[in-house]
Amino acid sequence: MGNVHYKGIVIREVNTGEADKIVTVLTAEEGKISVAAKNARRPKNSLGGGTQLLCFSDYMLFKGKELYNMSCCEVIEPNYEIRNDIYKLTYSSHILDLISDNVQEGEPSEDILKLLLNTLYVISKTDRSLELITRVFELRLMALLGYEPQVSGCINCNSIQxxxxxxxxxxxxxxxxxxxxxNGRVIPLLPGTVKALKYIMKISPQKLFSFTLSQESVKELGIIAKGYIKEHLGKEYNKLDYLKQLM
Ligand SMILES: [Zn+2]
Known part of the structure; x- marks a missing residue:
């Protein structure tokens, strides 16, 4: 049982024992992994920073019988701007739920890790629309999970208007x-929404969030994403409904 050296993001944290933690980390190499971090909750413990939710870190791990154990970590990006903002935090929690439920353990997930890093960066460091960022994330994630919708042209006659x-x-x-x-389950779309769908599915990861969209089109993307996620992942994700009570 040797050591491994992975970079990853904490997508779930659970307190255990007197001062320990078990964190779920999304890695490129193995998808989701569970890692025990002994004494991580003691003040000034060197594992404290890198075991916080949303933290992107460099980890040294060794494999135990069931879990990895964390021997040391170096924080690369704490994303603390997200934890200090209830709106950013709620949108990010929704994003982490989608990842946590749908990325498998032991399955290489480099593209999904990149998507999550990009998404959290835009949420953390900019004031871009959280709703738009989240819709882009959801639709791109669906494609990476193997459910890419066909949006380059009409699915029946290929017309591309x-x-x-x-x-x-x-x-x-x-x-x-x-x-x-x-009589089918169809959603009429504004031209801007069609353009956005094409962009989200085809553009390179670096440019994924480099566009703006009308509020009406963002709303349409929301209806599509919600229906599409329920259809393919078999679950509704309702955490963001909580925000409507705050607004
Ligand atoms: Zn057609």
Whole structure:
């Protein structure tokens, strides 16, 4: 049982024993891993920083019988701006729930880790719309999980216009006015929403968040993402509804 040297983000933390913690870390090499951090909750313990939720760190780990054990860690990005803002924190918790439920243990997850790092960076360091950032994350995550919707053109006739298109939840893609099934589960789309969907699915990770969108289109992306996630992941994620009570 040797040591490994991984970088990762803490996506879940549980207190155990008198002063210990078990954290779930998303890594490129093995997807989700569980790591015991002994004494991490003692004041001034060297594992304290790197075992905080949302923290991106460099870890030295050794494999025990069931879990990894943390021998040391060096914090790269604490993302503390998120923990100090109830809105940023709630959106980020929703994002971590999606990752935690749907990324497997032992499965290399380099692209998903990059997506999470990029997303948390934009949430942490900018004042961009949290709703838009989250919708972009959700849709791109669905693609990385193997559920990429077909949005380059109408799923039936391939026509590529942005006007008069619908999102078809039954067939996981966009469909034109001529081909749409009026009795299906379809969402009419503004041209801006169609453009955004195409952008989110095709653009390089570095440019993923480099666009703006009207509030109406952000709303449409929200309806699509919610329906699409429920359809493919079999679960509704309602944590963000809590924010409506605060607004
Ligand atoms: Zn068509």
């Amino acid at each position: 942005d006007e008069n298109m619908y999102f078809d939840l039954d067939n996981s893609g966009i469909v034109c006015k001529e081909c749409v099934n009026p």
